[in-house]
Amino acid sequence: MKTGLFKWVDDRTGLEGIIKSQLTEYPVPKNLNYMWNFGSLALLVLVLQILTGIFLVMYYKPDASLTYGGYTVAFDSVERIMRDINFGWLIRYMHAVGASAFFVVVYMHIGRGLYYGSYKGPRELLWIIGVVILLIMQGAAFFGYLLPWGQMSFWGATVITNLFGAVPVLGEYLQQVLRGGFAVGDPTLNRFFSLHYLFPLLLAAIVGGHIHALHVVHSNNPDGVDIDHEKDTIPFHPYYTVKDAFGVGVFLLGYCYFVFFQPEAWGYFIEVDNFVPANNLQTPAHIAPVWYLTPWYTILRTFENKLLGVAMMGASLAILFVLPFLDRSKVRSARYRPVFRQMVILFFISVVVLGYCGHSAPTATLAIVGTIATCVYFGFFLLLPFVHKFEKTKPLPGGE
Amino acid sequence: MSDKADHSRRNFLYVAAGGLGAVAAGATAVPFIGSMLPAADTLAAAKTEFDTSTVVEGQLVVIQWQGKPVFVVNRTADMLERVKGHDDKLKDPNSEAGEEVQAEWMDSEDKRTFRAIKPEILIVVASCTHLGCIPLFKPTAGQKDWGDSVPSDWAGGWHCPCHGSYYDLSARVVKGSPAPQNLHVMSYEYKTDSIVVIG
Numbered sequence: 018m019k020t021g022l023f024k025w026v027d028d029r030t031g032l033e034g035i036i037k038s039q040l041t042e043y044p045v046p047k048n049l050n051y052m053w054n055f056g057s058l059a060l061l062v063l064v065l066q067i068l069t070g071i072f073l074v075m076y077y078k079p080d081a082s083l084t085y086g087g088y089t090v091a092f093d094s095v096e097r098i099m100r101d102i103n104f105g106w107l108i109r110y111m112h113a114v115g116a117s118a119f120f121v122v123v124y125m126h127i128g129r130g131l132y133y134g135s136y137k138g139p140r141e142l143l144w145i146i147g148v149v150i151l152l153i154m155q156g157a158a159f160f161g162y163l164l165p166w167g168q169m170s171f172w173g174a175t176v177i178t179n180l181f182g183a184v185p186v187l188g189e190y191l192q193q194v195l196r197g198g199f200a201v202g203d204p205t206l207n208r209f210f211s212l213h214y215l216f217p218l219l220l221a222a223i224v225g226g227h228i229h230a231l232h233v234v235h236s237n238n239p240d241g242v243d244i245d246h247e248k249d250t251i252p253f254h255p256y257y258t259v260k261d262a263f264g265v266g267v268f269l270l271g272y273c274y275f276v277f278f279q280p281e282a283w284g285y286f287i288e289v290d291n292f293v294p295a296n297n298l299q300t301p302a303h304i305a306p307v308w309y310l311t312p313w314y315t316i317l318r319t320f321e322n323k324l325l326g327v328a329m330m331g332a333s334l335a336i337l338f339v340l341p342f343l344d345r346s347k348v349r350s351a352r353y354r355p356v357f358r359q360m361v362i363l364f365f366i367s368v369v370v371l372g373y374c375g376h377s378a379p380t381a382t383l384a385i386v387g388t389i390a391t392c393v394y395f396g397f398f399l400l401l402p403f404v405h406k407f408e409k410t411k412p413l414p415g416g417e
Numbered sequence: 418m419s420d421k422a423d424h425s426r427r428n429f430l431y432v433a434a435g436g437l438g439a440v441a442a443g444a445t446a447v448p449f450i451g452s453m454l455p456a457a458d459t460l461a462a463a464k465t466e467f468d469t470s471t472v473v474e475g476q477l478v479v480i481q482w483q484g485k486p487v488f489v490v491n492r493t494a495d496m497l498e499r500v501k502g503h504d505d506k507l508k509d510p511n512s513e514a515g516e517e518v519q520a521e522w523m524d525s526e527d528k529r530t531f532r533a534i535k536p537e538i539l540i541v542v543a544s545c546t547h548l549g550c551i552p553l554f555k556p557t558a559g560q561k562d563w564g565d566s567v568p569s570d571w572a573g574g575w576h577c578p579c580h581g582s583y584y585d586l587s588a589r590v591v592k593g594s595p596a597p598q599n600l601h602v603m604s605y606e607y608k609t610d611s612i613v614v615i616g
Binding site for chain 2: 097100105
């Protein structure tokens with residue numbers, strides 16, 4: 018079915034070749050399980066976030082000056098979106114719930130990559146691009162959380178920008194570059210708004226690179242074995258477009274439940290204190306980042322020395338970059354690596370425990386739990402280079 | 418298993434799935450397009466109250482209604498006299514050319530001539546119907562005060578500085594002007610003897 022127009026475009030772009038190589042003849046292993054749905058879901062949420070964000074910007078005002086009601090222009094503009102703009106509540110809640118949904122989906126995606134060894138050769142660079150995406154996402158989420166200019170926005174930004182003060186010599190300078198003043202204020206709000214708009218554009222570009230890199234090295238699979246392109250694959254379209262569409266349906270059920278019935282998610286997606294306008298003279302009783310940043314917040318809190326805490330928090334993310342080179346085993350999937358399987362499950366548990374600790378108010382007990390979880394977190398990476406020396410892997414299917 | 422695909426069944430599924438997808442996409446677009454329409458607080462500001470007793474005889478005041486400039490003129494007896502007698506020079510002396518140039522209160526010949534509920538108080542949208550500039554108020558007759566910016570038989574009215582449209586003292590457009598219509602009127606009512614609610 019080749020119309021004249023299609024041929025005209027094809028002659029000038031090679032469109033038919035692109036469609037064939039990327040969709041209708043792009044080979045995907047036929048044994049993928051549902052853990053492979055999260056990549057396409059992440060792309061969907063990225064599109065939703067950019068779309069809803071563009072519409073929110075039509076009414077949002079990044080201005081920390083006071084209004085006669087005693088609030089600020091920024092806070093009031095968000096409330097106006099909630100109350101007066103047609104469907105404003107829907108678009109804002111789609112964006113706020115979307116932020117958390119994005120991390121749910123991406124953390125599952127990363128967890129799948131860890132468990133099935135997708136980060137190992139030849140997919141090292143694919144993984145590294147993914148880590149860059151994670152860091153940009155966390156930055157975008159952090160910048161975005163300041164914009165409503167509520168109490169948690171303000172004090173969250175104060176705490177995080179203060180982290181940079183721990184850097185020796187340059188600390189105060191870095192802090193002022195970030196804040197545009199001596200404390201978080203109107204200049205901070207404006208630059209965070211600018212960066213919150215920039216980062217998704219970067220994200221879109223780098224996601225393009227991530228997908229390109231994937232299509233060069235092709236998907237890993239639950240068995241983690243190299244696949245025979247003739248025998249073991251099926252074309253992406255229609256087989257995986259249909260499977261991804263099913264995943265989208267399941268995802269949207271959960272997403273819509275939260276958007277329509279539980280948008281604050283009991284304080285997990287939008288913290289209670291953020292319904293109070295920012296007050297630079299009063300800190301809320303308990304400050305915690307949103308759930309998706311809490312694991313790293315706990316690592317920060319674990320160390321008594323401020324600089325060490327900041328450094329370890331940075332290291333906990335930076336170490337993901339070198340993960341492909343730490344793991345020396347020839348077998349990819351945890352299915353055939355009994356020791357690694359236990360390690361990676363422990364690692365997942367440690368991240369959840371770290372997240373729980375970071376979300377809770379600090380207590381002596383939680384400090385000990387957090388320390389243990391931090392040790393497990395780093396222990397996973399420290400042990401990884403030596404596992405292959407004593408691990409007895411199970412035989413791979415297909416005699417490989 | 419048969420090699421033969423059931424193409425009619427397959428095509429039905431394609432069309433059904435594609436059709437439902439299109440409906441879903443359309444439904445999703447509704448709130449997004451809807452959010453770009455005037456918001457509730459914008460609509461709530463659609464009415465404006467004004468005390469006409471603050472305008473002295475012969476004075477013109479510009480107020481705002483729905484973000485648009487509005488002329489309120491307290492016309493003298495002499496000005497009301499000069500509204501009459503030149504219907505042949507007007508494009509639309511009875512304000513019948515369109516919905517915007519008439520209002521539901523224009524129910525008598527006098528109200529059509531004076532384009533006001535109270536003849537002396539003229540309330541019109543201050544945007545030239547050509548391209549939206551605010552016309553200049555040139556109320557006195559003849560060229561004495563205005564030079565040749567107005568025609569020699571000038572009976573008083575408005576002159577648009579952008580493209581030279583002329584309106585008489587009832588804000589009716591004069592023949593030969595680029596403006597197609599009289600200045601627009603709107604619904605309004607007097608809450609008390611002097612306080613008018615516009616919109």
